[in-house]
Amino acid sequence: MGDTYIKLNDALPEHRKIVAAGGDAGWLHVCGLAYASRNLSDGRIPIGMVPRLSDRKQPDKLAKKLCEVRLWHAVGHDCDRCPQPADDEYVIHDYLNHQRSAEDVSAIKEKRAAAGRRGGSKKAANTKQRATAGAKQTSSNLLDGSYVSAEANETPEAEEVLRTSQTEEPLRGSQAEAKQPQAAAGLPQHPAKPTLRAVTDLDPRFIAHKLLDEHIDACRQRPPRDVLQKTGEKIDALVAEGIEPSDIRKALALLRARPRLGPGTLPNLVHEARSEPADESSAAARPGRSGQNVHRERGAGAAIAEAFN
Structure with a gap:
C-alpha cells in the first residue's frame, strides 16, 4: 500500500451536495479526491485530467455540476475558505x-x-x-585447541573427538625411542591439545573467520571490501577441503608478500607453501633459482608467517 490515502465520511452518499449533483458526479468527486491525494496537489485538479479521472460519461459536464453545488471551485469563485485555482484548474472545496x-x-x-x-x-x-564478541572468544579458543561449540558438546561424537584429541598422538621411530626415557624418569607428561583438524571437523567457519581476521591485521593497509570478500571465500573453501590452518597461514603470508597477486591465487600459494623445502640450502640447489633470490623470497613470507604461529 502507498503512503497516501483519503478520508471519507460514511454519510457522504446522503450528503445534500452529493444528492444534488447526482451519483455520477459524486463518483467523480471521490476520484478527484484520490487524484489530489495521490499527486500531493493540495486539492487542485487540472481541467485536462478530468476526463481521465473516472469512466463516467460527459465528465466535463459532471465537473461543472460539482462546481454548481460548490464541491469544486473554478477560477473566480467567491468562497473565502478556499484558494483560487489557475485558469486551467479546479480546486476541491475545503480539501485541506x-x-x-x-x-x-x-x-x-x-x-x-x-x-x-x-x-x-x-x-x-x-x-x-x-559477532565481534563471539568471534574473539571462539576464534582465540579455536586456535589454541580449547574450543568445542555448544552444539558439539551435546553430542556423543563431539565428546569422543574432544576426548581422543586430548590424548597424545602415537609416536613413531626415533621420536618414540626419545620419549621412553622421559617416561621412565618420571618426568611430567603433558597431553596434547585438541588438533585443529578435529575442531575444524566440528565447525570450520570459526577457523576461516579467524584466519581472515589475522590476514587483515597483518596487512599494512586494509584491503578493499571486494578483495576481502574473495579472500574469505577462498579461505572458506580451503578450510572446508580440510587444508591445515598452518598451511593456509603460510599461503596468506605469501599473498601479503606479493601484492601483485590476487585472492584467486591462494590455492596455488597453499601448494607452494607445502612444497617449500625445509631449509634454504636445498631450495638454493634447485635449478633456475639462485640462493639469494630464494632467501629474499622466503624471508618475506616466513617472517610474517612466524608472527601468527
Whole structure:
C-alpha cells in the first residue's frame, strides 16, 4: 500500500451536495479526491485530467455540476475558505480541512525514513557487536585447541573427538625411542591439545573467520571490501577441503608478500607453501633459482608467517 490515502465520511452518499449533483458526479468527486491525494496537489485538479479521472460519461459536464453545488471551485469563485485555482484548474472545496496536505505527507515520510535508518543502524551495530564478541572468544579458543561449540558438546561424537584429541598422538621411530626415557624418569607428561583438524571437523567457519581476521591485521593497509570478500571465500573453501590452518597461514603470508597477486591465487600459494623445502640450502640447489633470490623470497613470507604461529 502507498503512503497516501483519503478520508471519507460514511454519510457522504446522503450528503445534500452529493444528492444534488447526482451519483455520477459524486463518483467523480471521490476520484478527484484520490487524484489530489495521490499527486500531493493540495486539492487542485487540472481541467485536462478530468476526463481521465473516472469512466463516467460527459465528465466535463459532471465537473461543472460539482462546481454548481460548490464541491469544486473554478477560477473566480467567491468562497473565502478556499484558494483560487489557475485558469486551467479546479480546486476541491475545503480539501485541506479534511485531507492531509503535501507538506504533512512529506513530513510523515521523512519521519518514517529516519526511524527506519535509526532502527537499521542500531540493529547492524548490535549484530556487529555480537559477532565481534563471539568471534574473539571462539576464534582465540579455536586456535589454541580449547574450543568445542555448544552444539558439539551435546553430542556423543563431539565428546569422543574432544576426548581422543586430548590424548597424545602415537609416536613413531626415533621420536618414540626419545620419549621412553622421559617416561621412565618420571618426568611430567603433558597431553596434547585438541588438533585443529578435529575442531575444524566440528565447525570450520570459526577457523576461516579467524584466519581472515589475522590476514587483515597483518596487512599494512586494509584491503578493499571486494578483495576481502574473495579472500574469505577462498579461505572458506580451503578450510572446508580440510587444508591445515598452518598451511593456509603460510599461503596468506605469501599473498601479503606479493601484492601483485590476487585472492584467486591462494590455492596455488597453499601448494607452494607445502612444497617449500625445509631449509634454504636445498631450495638454493634447485635449478633456475639462485640462493639469494630464494632467501629474499622466503624471508618475506616466513617472517610474517612466524608472527601468527
